[in-house]
Amino acid sequence: MSKISDSLNHKNIVCPFCSLHCDDLEIDVHDNKLYVKSNVPKSCAYKYEKLNLAKFKDMVTTVKGKPCEPKKAYQYSKQLIKKSKETVLLNSSSDVNVTREVLSTASKVNAIVDHVNSSIFLKNISIYQRRGYMATSLTEIKNKSDVIIVFSNNLFKTYPRLMEKFLATKNSFSVNSKKKEIYVIGNKKNNIKDCNIRDKRITYVDYNNRNITKLLNSLISKKNESSISNKVFNKLLASIETSKYLSVLWATSEFESYKECDEIIYNISAYVVSLNKTSRAACLSLSGNDGDVSFTQTLGWMTGFPSRIKFTGNFFEYDKDANNAIQLINSGNSDLVIHLNSLSEKKLVLNKKNKNIVIGRPCTKFNIEPDVFISCGIPGIDFKGHIFRTDNVVSLPLTSLRMSHSRSTQEILREILE
Amino acid sequence: MTTLCLKNGQIFDPINKIFNKKKDIYVKDGKIVEKLNEKISETIDCKNKIIMPGAIDLHTHIGGGKVNIARLMLQEFHNNSDRDYDLTADFIPSTLKTGLQYIKMGYTSCFEPAVLPINARQSHSEMADTPFIDKGGYALLGNDDFLLDLISRGAHQSEINDYVAFILKATQCIGIKVVNPGGINAFKFNQRALNVDENSVRYKITPRKIVRLLARAVYELGVPHPLHVHCSNLGVPGNFKSTIETIKAAEGLPVHITHIQFHSYGNNGDRNFSSASAEITDYINKIPNLTCDVGQVLFGQTATMSGDSMKQHANHSHAHPDKWLCMDIECEAGCGVVPFKYTDQSFVNALQWAIGLETFLLTEDPDKIFLTTDHPNGAPFTSYPHLIKLLMNKSFRDNLLDQLSVDISKHTILKDIKREYTLSEIATMTRSAPARILGLTNKGSLSKEADADITIYDSNIKDVEEMFASPTHVIKDGVVVVKDGEIKNYTWGKTQVVKPEYDATIEKKLKKYFDKYHTIALPNYSISNDEMSEVIGSDINEVKCSRKRIS
Numbered sequence: 001m002s003k004i005s006d007s008l009n010h011k012n013i014v015c016p017f018c019s020l021h022c023d024d025l026e027i028d029v030h031d032n033k034l035y036v037k038s039n040v041p042k043s044c045a046y047k048y049e050k051l052n053l054a055k056f057k058d059m060v061t062t063v064k065g066k067p068c069e070p071k072k073a074y075q076y077s078k079q080l081i082k083k084s085k086e087t088v089l090l091n092s093s094s095d096v097n098v099t100r101e102v103l104s105t106a107s108k109v110n111a112i113v114d115h116v117n118s119s120i121f122l123k124n125i126s127i128y129q130r131r132g133y134m135a136t137s138l139t140e141i142k143n144k145s146d147v148i149i150v151f152s153n154n155l156f157k158t159y160p161r162l163m164e165k166f167l168a169t170k171n172s173f174s175v176n177s178k179k180k181e182i183y184v185i186g187n188k189k190n191n192i193k194d195c196n197i198r199d200k201r202i203t204y205v206d207y208n209n210r211n212i213t214k215l216l217n218s219l220i221s222k223k224n225e226s227s228i229s230n231k232v233f234n235k236l237l238a239s240i241e242t243s244k245y246l247s248v249l250w251a252t253s254e255f256e257s258y259k260e261c262d263e264i265i266y267n268i269s270a271y272v273v274s275l276n277k278t279s280r281a282a283c284l285s286l287s288g289n290d291g292d293v294s295f296t297q298t299l300g301w302m303t304g305f306p307s308r309i310k311f312t313g314n315f316f317e318y319d320k321d322a323n324n325a326i327q328l329i330n331s332g333n334s335d336l337v338i339h340l341n342s343l344s345e346k347k348l349v350l351n352k353k354n355k356n357i358v359i360g361r362p363c364t365k366f367n368i369e370p371d372v373f374i375s376c377g378i379p380g381i382d383f384k385g386h387i388f389r390t391d392n393v394v395s396l397p398l399t400s401l402r403m404s405h406s407r408s409t410q411e412i413l414r415e416i417l418e
Numbered sequence: 419m420t421t422l423c424l425k426n427g428q429i430f431d432p433i434n435k436i437f438n439k440k441k442d443i444y445v446k447d448g449k450i451v452e453k454l455n456e457k458i459s460e461t462i463d464c465k466n467k468i469i470m471p472g473a474i475d476l477h478t479h480i481g482g483g484k485v486n487i488a489r490l491m492l493q494e495f496h497n498n499s500d501r502d503y504d505l506t507a508d509f510i511p512s513t514l515k516t517g518l519q520y521i522k523m524g525y526t527s528c529f530e531p532a533v534l535p536i537n538a539r540q541s542h543s544e545m546a547d548t549p550f551i552d553k554g555g556y557a558l559l560g561n562d563d564f565l566l567d568l569i570s571r572g573a574h575q576s577e578i579n580d581y582v583a584f585i586l587k588a589t590q591c592i593g594i595k596v597v598n599p600g601g602i603n604a605f606k607f608n609q610r611a612l613n614v615d616e617n618s619v620r621y622k623i624t625p626r627k628i629v630r631l632l633a634r635a636v637y638e639l640g641v642p643h644p645l646h647v648h649c650s651n652l653g654v655p656g657n658f659k660s661t662i663e664t665i666k667a668a669e670g671l672p673v674h675i676t677h678i679q680f681h682s683y684g685n686n687g688d689r690n691f692s693s694a695s696a697e698i699t700d701y702i703n704k705i706p707n708l709t710c711d712v713g714q715v716l717f718g719q720t721a722t723m724s725g726d727s728m729k730q731h732a733n734h735s736h737a738h739p740d741k742w743l744c745m746d747i748e749c750e751a752g753c754g755v756v757p758f759k760y761t762d763q764s765f766v767n768a769l770q771w772a773i774g775l776e777t778f779l780l781t782e783d784p785d786k787i788f789l790t791t792d793h794p795n796g797a798p799f800t801s802y803p804h805l806i807k808l809l810m811n812k813s814f815r816d817n818l819l820d821q822l823s824v825d826i827s828k829h830t831i832l833k834d835i836k837r838e839y840t841l842s843e844i845a846t847m848t849r850s851a852p853a854r855i856l857g858l859t860n861k862g863s864l865s866k867e868a869d870a871d872i873t874i875y876d877s878n879i880k881d882v883e884e885m886f887a888s889p890t891h892v893i894k895d896g897v898v899v900v901k902d903g904e905i906k907n908y909t910w911g912k913t914q915v916v917k918p919e920y921d922a923t924i925e926k927k928l929k930k931y932f933d934k935y936h937t938i939a940l941p942n943y944s945i946s947n948d949e950m951s952e953v954i955g956s957d958i959n960e961v962k963c964s965r966k967r968i969s
Contacts (some may be wrong), residue, residue, distance in 0.1 A: 012939040023942045096543060097953065123715075128491050128743040132734055135745040139536075139937045143563070143749050144606060171934045173563065174620065235715050244608065276731070280608045282746055301513050301544045302485040303505035304496045316504060317497070384953050385538060393483050395539040396942050397949055 009037075016095070016343055016380030016398055018046045019288030019390035020138075020159050020166070032057070032402045034381070041160040041196075047345070051381060056362045058375075059406040077372050077416040080355050084336035087111040088325045092360075093290035093344035094409065095385040095398060099298040101410040102340065107311045108417050112334070114325030116236035117292045118307040120253050122320065123262060124285050125306055127269045127298070133368075134272050136247055136282030137391035138166045147243035148234075151209050151250040151268075152189040158251065159286060160265045163195045167203060171365040180389060181239045185209065186254075205232055209255065216271045216417045246281035248272055253287065286390050290344045293388040294395075307334070342376050342409045359412050374416075377406040420459050420896055422870070427464030428877060430841055431471065431864040432850035435609055437842040443469060445870040448896035449912065451864045460898070462891060466878050468846050472526025472860050472871030472894065474852040477646075477676055477711045478793040479723055480516050480553070481530045481544030483537045484753040487743055488721040488794075492749035493755055494739075509720040509794035510836035517549035519800055522900055524873030524889040525910070527552040527861055531646060531676065532708040532725050534558050536748040536938075538589040538945055539954065540912060545955035550894055552871075552911035552947070553956075556646050557589040558725055560596030560628045561603040564931055570621040574586050576921070577636060582635040583920035584928065588944035590915045592856060592961060594636050596678070597725040598650055599625035599664075605728035612728070614650055614663040625650050629667040637671045637768040639918035640963035642857020644672035649681045656685035658694030665701055666709060671968075674855065678702075678790040679714025679774035691766055693777035693830055701835045702781050709855055710781075714774035715767065716801045719759045719953035720794045730754020749935070751836070760797070763823040770796075772819070772830035778809055779835045784846040785854070803886035810841040810882050857961045858914065870896040920965040 002310075006029075013025040026037040033052040036045035050056060061073035081087065089111045091103050097349075106113045115121070127133050130243040141148065148167055156162060167182055180201050186190045188206035195202070205228055205356065207215065214228040216407045220238060240246055250266055255261040275281035287293065296306040303309055308323035309316045328334045341350055343361035348366045350356045356370040361378050379385030382404030388395045407415075422445035429441045444454045472869040479485050488497075488510045491642050495507035506512045511519060520528055528548075533541045533555035559565055582594060600623065607620045614625045633645040636754040645791040649664040651657035659679040665673065675681070684692035703707055716893065719738070724730050727744045730756055734742040738759040760767040774796070789806070793799040808815050816833055819826075828832065839847075853862025860869045868910060874891040893902035899907050925940065932940040951957050 012941045014942060023938050076657070079750070102845070125490055128741060129493065131741055131745045132737075134731075135743060137746065137748050139748040139935070140606070140746045142937055143935055146748070166937060173567075173935050197559075245606070260699065278604065298488055298543075300490050301481070302547060303504060304489045304510065304512050305493060306490055318493070318505060384949075386543065386953050388540075393534070393536070393537050393745070394938065395543075396938065397539070397945075397953065 010399070013401070014380060014387070014396045014398055015044065016378065016387055017044070018159055019286070019293060020161060021183060021387060021389045022161050022165060023396055027401060029402055034401060042302065043160055048156050057386060057405060058362070059361060060373065060375040062373045070374070073372050074296055074415050077357050077374070078418070080336055080357060080371065081416065082285045084355070086334045087336045087338065088328060089113045089324060089338050089340065091115045091291070091295050091327050092341040092346070092348055093340055094295065094340055094342045095291055095379040095387040096294045096298050096395070097385050098340060098379065098409045099295050100302070101298070101413050103302050105413045105417055106215055107314055107316070110311050110313070112310045112328065113307070114321045114323060115292060115295045115307050116326070117287070117290055118324070120256055121287055121292050121296055122305065123252050123265060124287060125357045126262070127265055131266070131270065132273050133269055134276055134282045136284055137393050138284070138389070139212045140282070141247045141284065142169050143172045144174050144245040144402045145247040146180055147239045147246045148180065149246070150182070150184045151186055151212060152184055152191055153209060153254050154190055154194065155251055155286065156191060158289060163197050167383050168197060168199050175244070183236055183239070203232065203235070210258045210260055213260065213267045216267050220271065235322070244280065246275060246279070247284060248281070249286060251282045251286040261358055284391055288388065290346070291387065293390060293392055296390070297388050339370070340409055342379055359409050362406065374407050374412050376409045376412055377404040382406060383408045419455050421456050422898070423458045423461040424464045424872070424874065424898065425461055427469035427874065428466045429469050429864060430813065430845040432842065433863040433885045434865055443864060443872065445893065445896045447802065448870055450864055450868045450870050452867060452899055458704055462874065464874060466876065467890060468841070468875040468877050469864070470851045470873050470875070471868070472525050472892070473848040474856070474858070474862055475520070475525055475528040475789045475790065475799060476788055476852040476856060477531045478528050478799055479526055479530060479795070480533065480548060480793070482533060482541040484532070484723040484755055485510065487753070487755045488723050491743065491755060492721055492800055493739060500845060502641045509798040511588070512550065513544050513547040518550055518905065519537050521550040521892055521894065522894050522903065523802060523887060524875070525551065526871035526873070526892070526894050527858070527914070528555065528593065529856070530555040532556065532558055532597065533589055533591055534725070534747055534751045535589045535943065536750055536763065538591070542590060542945065542954045542956060545913065546954050549908055549910055550899055552914055554592035554914035555589070555704050556593040556595035556643070556895065557585050557591040558595055558597060558751050559585060560599045560905045561601070561633055561752070563603065564928070566603055566623065567739065568602065569623050571579070575638070576630065577924065579635045579638055580630050580920040580924035582632065583639050584917040584924050586641065587917050590913060590945050590950055590958060592914045592916050593641060593646055594632060595646035595648065596628060596632055597648040598652065599628040599648055601625065601728045602725060605731065605752065606746050610728065610732065612650060613662045614667065626663065626667040627665055630669060633668040633671045633673050634968060640965045641916050641918060642963065643855055644674045644707070645678055646674045648676050648724070648726060650726070650827065652726050653680055653683070653733060655683050657681050657683050658697050662701055665705065670707060672707040672711065675708065677708040677790065677795065678710040679715065679770065679777055679796065680792070682773050682777060686756040686794070687829060689765055691769060691964055692771060693773045693776060695773050695780055696831070699777055699780035701782070702786055709786045709788070711788035711790040712774050712777050713772040713790055713796045714778070714805055715760050716791065716797035716804065717760045717767065718797065719757070720797060721755060721757045722795045723753070723755045724795065725751050726884050727752030727754045732754050763777045765824050765826065768822050768826045769829055771858055772826055772832050774813065775808060775828065775832055779837045782937070784839070784843040785851045785954060787847060787851060788852055789847050803883045806844055806886050807881070807883035812838050813838060856914070857916070858908060906953055910956070912959045913950065914961055915958045916961050916963050918965070
């Protein structure tokens with residue numbers, strides 16, 4: 001058995017922190033501290049190396065903001081659960097096995113199960129719940145796409161290695177990678193800054209993505225009514241018309257604030273479907289940085305629904321409106337929310353109208369102090385696990401890199417529901 | 419230690435050639451034993467009861483990405499108002515409901531026939547969350563760029579064998595399946611059809627070649643289950659010719675043609691759609707190494723789901739309701755999910771129903787044909803008892819034929835077929851035959867040392883549909899899990915796998931390919947035994963392979 005003082009080198013490590021789940025990381029572990037050896041963006045490496053700070057390693061439990069023994073936090077959690085009349089299990093980020101445990105837990109306390117990103121991924125699922133959809137995955141894009149369109153305002157900040165590792169790649173076995181044409185359409189300034197790649201294959205196009213439908217209509221009619229210059233528009237149109245395999249990428253989360261969001265993703269999808277009458281084209285909607293894909297997939301096979309289910313005994317019901325956790329919380333219709341956050345660094349938004357138990361990775365941030373905080377280990381750092389990539393079809397193993405002082409989310413859930 | 423005695427039952431145990439013979443069965447620690455010297459924990463009075471080994475479904479889509487797409491796409495059908503298990507529809511049940519419904523019908527082992535290697539973790543996770551049954555998967559090959567590139571460069575058979583063996587190990591599967599050989603890959607390069615002797619544009623190789631090389635690889639590696647083949651031209655009128663050519667492509671090596679009903683169509687008559695079951699079953703009857711499952715169509719709403727993205731895309735205009743999804747996947751496969759409603763008002767659907775039944779009834783040897791609906795493509799697996807009644811009862815069959823909304827009587831020979839399957843034949847095609855073809859020597863049998871997976875039916879129930887739908891007892895690994903239709907105990911079956919040996923040099927080539935072209939690293943592609951048990955949650959059972967050589 002290895003000891004904390006051992007030095008270990010791990011190769012082909014899967015990063016759990018963004019839904020690209022790049023698995024080419026080499027990580028050294030000395031004295032139980034993590035050092036990223038691979039040449040990856042600093043922002044990626046920092047996600048590991050910040051965990052070396054003591055505050056990220058030790059197990060922390062608090063009740064009403066005051067540090068306490070784990071036993072006390074468990075006891076108090078049990079009391080809150082016992083008193084609760086409407087418990088919500090709100091997943092903020094997790095892998096497959098945490099979600100499996102959540103479903104088991106929910107049935108014990110008649111809880112509502114939802115994910116903080118439901119409103120976004122339900123929009124993605126709604127595309128193929130209403131019409132046809134042509135999808136693709138990252139290895140297909142890397143090897144078969146000769147033309148790639150990315151609608152992005154901040155996509156390359158959210159997915160730091162998307163361009164380097166999957167789009168503007170050196171090698172593609174069925175297209176000439178040197179001749180790939182990549183159009184990044186959206187906030188040009190952000191995209192150039194975040195991509196950090198100067199590559200003649202990439203054309204950055206400044207465009208207000210709220211108007212994507214107008215651009216698509218222009219491409220269909222071959223008459224430019226968008227704000228893109230005719231020169232760039234004609235180049236884009238020619239690329240699409242001659243492409244053998246067009247891929248179109250976007251992140252619905254970037255459009256969520258637009259009132260045209262549903263229309264935009266529907267129109268992109270319909271446009272791509274229409275291209276397949278004579279050529280090949282496919283979509284990839286990027287999502288899942290908070291384990292959304294793992295959550296949706298796991299709920300899908302265990303319940304038939306992607307989120308928003310309520311247990312009553314061993315039976316459950318689905319209602320995407322009545323079981324919308326965020327709405328329930330905001331309207332004061334839940335008295336206890338158990339937040340599960342084993343991966344994400346985002347600040348959790350808690351509501352003081354209800355009691356809050358947070359089972360979260362160390363140093364999880366909140367807007368207000370939760371009633372109970374229990375730090376948990378991170379899948380892929382402290383525990384083994386299994387997580388889905390953004391393209392919904394690739395799932396990857398998460399490994400345990402260091403000796404953990406924390407318990408897994410699954411163990412904590414079992415403990416407080418004992 | 420649990421011991422059971424099943425007393426005075428009528429035994430149907432085809433492997434031991436025991437048919438309708440009274441005999442006591444003893445069970446100890448999950449296995450069938452000859453006699454018990456210990457105190458018997460429980461004796462089940464099996465007077466007027468039929469005892470068979472647990473049934474085996476060798477082709478049922480129960481786990482993986484496409485199944486989950488269908489579950490999420492078709493939520494409006496999840497409306498089980500009986501509050502029975504959960505809300506999910508019978509044709510796209512949750513993993514829990516899948517296990518519950520199979521075990522309540524007396525099925526104790528089920529096999530997912532389309533495991534994409536890249537999606538194997540998901541398939542196994544879903545199956546691990548399916549209670550009671552043993553399970554396994556067939557890994558999809560034959561549209562993956564790595565293999566097609568190997569073949570196009572004239573790779574030696576031994577290299578292909580090594581790759582096939584690697585895939586079996588990496589994916590924790592029990593067999594290899596090829597879907598529309600080369601066609602799914604060709605669709606990615608915008609080919610819309612690929613006939614058996616047609617070259618793909620990209621790789622300049624034919625489906626015939628792919629089938630021959632894969633059938634040989636599976637045979638030489640000694641994998642018990644022959645190459646599982648979904649032929650070219652799924653659902654296309656006149657496709658029986660390409661089905662026969664695909665059978666010939668195996669050059670006499672063992673091959674299993676799946677959902678053969680969908681590949682037994684002629685194009686005669688004023689509607690250019692006709693039954694070719696006679697031509698197909700003639701082949702099944704005369705070729706020794708050929709087996710098939712039927713993929714029976716039954717009327718009602720379902721979802722079609724297939725790796726055959728080429729044909730699913732071609733058929734999306736038939737979607738009911740009008741929505742669908744096709745996907746290109748990781749340079750190794752594809753998938754298409756198209757909801758569909760089979761109706762007896764449709765000439766084509768009605769004839770599909772008849773073609774399936776003709777195929778069952780014209781195939782002479784029940785060891786060569788397996789009872790499937792290609793769940794859920796032809797119908798949900800819950801319709802098996804109804805299908806068994808159709809096979810066992812001519813007057814029932816004829817009545818239904820007469821009642822169809824469209825008259826297909828001039829297009830089917832169904833009424834001329836007098837055959838009624840016997841209980842012994844049903845036991846063969848649902849127990850011993852699938853166990854044999856999968857190499858499951860401990861299953862599908864009531865022999866000493868066999869796994870105590872046992873189903874007990876009430877012979878007082880004269881309606882066979884009712885009898886097969888509701889066994890009085892189901893025993894899994896020696897535990898009574900169902901009694902009088904109620905669940906008594908939860909158990910979790912194992913995953914059946916094969917791991918033929920191979921020359922590890924292939925992994926060096928694969929690593930080079932993965933490093934250069936893939937988007938994940940080779941070590942993360944493979945699922946280890948530890949990952950199966952510790953993370954995915956299923957223990958494995960290794961089925962033996964014995965290498966063979968073609969002289």
